[in-house]
Amino acid sequence: PWSRLDWLSLLLFAGLVALFYWRILTPNLADRQSFPPGDFAHQFWAFATFEVRELSAGRLPLWNPYTFAGAPFWADVQSAVFYPFSLLTILLSAPWGFSLFALELEAIAHFWLAATFMYLFVRRITASRAAALIAALTFTFSGYLTGYPSQQLAVLEANVWLPLILFFLHRAYGGGNAAQAQSPPLPHSPTPYSSLIFAGTAWGLTLLAGHPQSALIVAYLSSAYLIFLHLTAAKALRPTEYATRTIPRLAYSVLRTIPSLLLFLLTGLALTAIQFIPAVEYTLLSVRAAGTYDNMAGGFPLLDLIQIVLPGQVSHYSPLYVGVVGLLLALWVIFSRPNRQVIFWAVVAAVTLLITFGGNTFFYSPLYLTTPGFSIFRGQERWAFATAFSLSVLAGYGFRQLTTHRASVNNYQLTNRRASVTNYQLLITNYQYPIPNTQGARRYQSLTSLTAYLLNLALLLLFLAFYGLNDSGWRPENPFFNLLSGATLLTILLFLAWLLWKFQPHLPGPLFTGLAALLICFDLFTVNWQTNLYPEQPEWHSRMPAAVAAIKQDAAQTPDEPFRVYNEFRLYDNYGVPFALEDLWGASPLRPARYDQFLAPPMPIERTWELLNVKYVITWRQELYLPSTIIYEEPAPDGMTYVHRLQTVGPRAWLVHQAQVAEDATILRTLAYPTFDRWHIVLLEA
Known part of the structure; x- marks a missing residue:
């Protein structure tokens, strides 16, 4: 049953998350840092500012005039207009004004949710608080969750709901509490529909978070787990019958899960229909509506596999890293x-690990050809979420098995000590004490042996890295320098883990759990805590660029004149959203496909400016194709940045008196002709 220890665990998670991000949360401005420049500020904060302005004005954020010369906002799935925690952040920050720091707090709060939900799920399936604690720490501070998703807020906010979904699915098939969860209910008994509805609600929150690929990954994992629970429940009821069943009968059993599966999935879709339906329609009209194998097959290089034990050796992020203790426990329990x-999660870990390599292995090709979603979502490395999650669950199971073997090891050692005196004492010992579980003791010793073996390999790697660095020169840019650092940390962690396993029989249970949790935190904090830190305060990211200030000052001279801006890669793509400047570009991946064709050759750039009411051009060019006046300039890392005001500005709209019908394939080419009278003729699609 739930107790004070569980509440203390949740409180511990809050403290550890705050400690992990102390450089962002500290009130000392001299120490405060922020998330790095990138999508967090340029995409998600920018979109949030527009939503705040619209809601504050009493309007629904339907249309965004500041990107792509105007585009749907509500229908852009990454806007996440209805995500409850985004709305809560806006509401709570209202007295002080919405800021980038408020969005950082929202992101950090989701790490606490990730730990809490993982704790609930693993506590249920293992009936062990200690195992749940280990799994939650491993997952929350893993290289995946603290890496790329921290920049991609939608990915983070979608991923954290998976363990809660699985918790409710397991409750639907596993009874009312953790103890009963070990004995599945009869497959013919009434399914607890309320738990399936709660699971569907959590999946709906995944959809509302605004990252369809993550929602699809969560849906696949949840569906597979639901089918697995149904099959294991049926096998527990009729083991003999199921052992002799043929494949068609097994398929029939899988089909019987369809009602529960539909209830789970349709609940989520129904709750999110107000955002999901417009998002699907808009996506089908965007550049992401279709893709090719080459565009979708991106994934980890095979070399990334070494980052399971040596983080940071191949790339800045180490999404496959779950820590030394977590990996040891996962491998051991398998x-x-x-x-x-354990077998289910081991298979999930192996399959999803293969998917993360994308087209670098042939495994992705049949998925691309046959499985929904794989041909429309790029970046297969995002499946590392499922790999890290599975390894974290396995780490929890490993820790439960380790603590279960504790009595076996103690009995085994006690009996051996007494047996070493005399044969007579051996007989007395066998009579007075339980017969030792030597098999359990051997399994425990196998973990110690595995750790010792890996420790020897780490020492060898440490020696080779030291030799290579000493031979090629002690320079920071030397690849052996980083390898030596990684090998040193790996050796220290393996040695500490070996000591922990070695002395486990002599340690009280709570102390052993605390030391294991401490070692996991030391490992994952050391590797990951600075991955997404930038030595500037949040206000640095949200300050108005000088070029934008110059445009606003110049445009104030003609306040009633509408205009747009053409940013030629000098400012971040979404700059117009937070500073209310209408631009021809934007950062959302859901760019309207027809608009994208309009901007592409053969349309001359000067014709684009005329037709789209461009008055200002932010560029590196000192001279443009049309007469202009430079109103601002500043040095940039890659040259100069100039702000031009065009002398002739096309109108926002105009009246024509002639119409011509043109084929869809030629209409843009006709519009691009220098002799086409664009001010008096409108082209209509045939």
């Missing part, structure tokens, strides 16, 4: 008499 749950 090969030491695994149960069905």
Whole structure:
């Protein structure tokens, strides 16, 4: 049953998350840092500012005039207009004004949610608070969750709901509490529909978070787990019958899960229809409506696999890293008499790991050809979320098995000590004490042996890195320099883990759990805590660029004249959204496909400016194709930035008296002709 220890665990998660991000949360401005420049500020904060302005004005944020010369906002899935925690952030920050720091707090709060939900799920399936604590820490501070998703807020906010979904699915098939969860209900008994509805609601929140690929990954994992629970429940009821069943009968059993599966999935879709339906329609009209294999097959290079044990050696992010203790426990439990749950999560970890490599292995090709979603979403490395999640669950199972073997090891050692005196004492010992579980003790010793073996390999790697660095020169840019650092940390962590396993039989249970949790935090904090820190305060990211200030000052001379800006890669793409300047570009990946064709050759750039009411051009060019006046200039890292005001500005709209019908394939080419009378003739699609 739930107790004070569980509440203390949730409180511990809050403290650890705050400690992990102390450089962002500290009130000392001299120490305060922020998330790095990138999508967090340029995409998600920019979109949030527009939503705040519209809602504050009493308007629904339907249309965004500041990107792509005007584009749907509500229908852009990454706007996440209805995501409850985004709305809560806007509401709570209202007295002080919405800021980038408020959005950072929203992101950090989701790490606490990730830990809490993982704790609930693993506590339920293992009936162990200690195992749940280990799994939650491993998942929350893993290289995946603290890496790329921290920049891509929608990915983070979509991912954290998976363990809560699985918690409700397991409750639907596993009874009312953690103890009963070990015995699945009869497959013919009434399914607890309320739990399936709660799971569907959590999946709806995943959809509302604004990252369809993450929602699809969550849906696939959840559906597979639901089917697995149904099959294991049926096998527990009729083991003999199921052992002799043929494949068609097994398929029939899978089909029987469809009602529960539909209830789960349709609940989420129904709750999010107000955002999901417009998003689907807009996506089908965007450049992301279709893709090719070459565009979608991106994934980790095979070399990234070494970052499972040596983080930071190949790239800035180490999404496959779950820590030394987590990896040891996961590997150990897989090969030491695994149960069905362990086998399921081991298979998930292996399959999703192969998917993360994308087109770098052939495994992705059949998925691209046959499986929904793989041909429309790029970046297959995002499946590392499922790999890290599975390894974290396995780490929890490993820790539960480790603590379960504790009595076996103690009995084994106690009996051996007494047996070493005399044969007579051996007989007394066998009579007075339980017969030792030597198999459990051997499995425990196998973990110690595995750790010792890996420790020897780490020492060898440390020696080779030191030799290579010493031979090629002690320079920071030397690749052996970083390898030596990684090998040193790996050796220290493996040695500490070996000591922990070695002395576990002599440590009280709570102390052993605390030391294991401390080692996990030391490992993951050391590797990941500075991954997404930037030595500037949040206000630095949200300050108005000088070029924007110059445009606003110049445009104030003619306040009633509408205009747009053409930013030629000098400012970040979404700059117009927070500073209310209408631009021809934007950062959202959902760019209207027809608009994208309009901007592409053969349309001359000067014709684009005329037709789209461009008055200002931000560029590196000192001279333009049309007469202009430079109103501002500043040095940039890659040259100069100039702000031009065009001498002739096309109108926002105009009246024509002639119409011509043109084929869809030629209409843009006709519009691009220098002799076409664009001010008096309108082209209509045939």
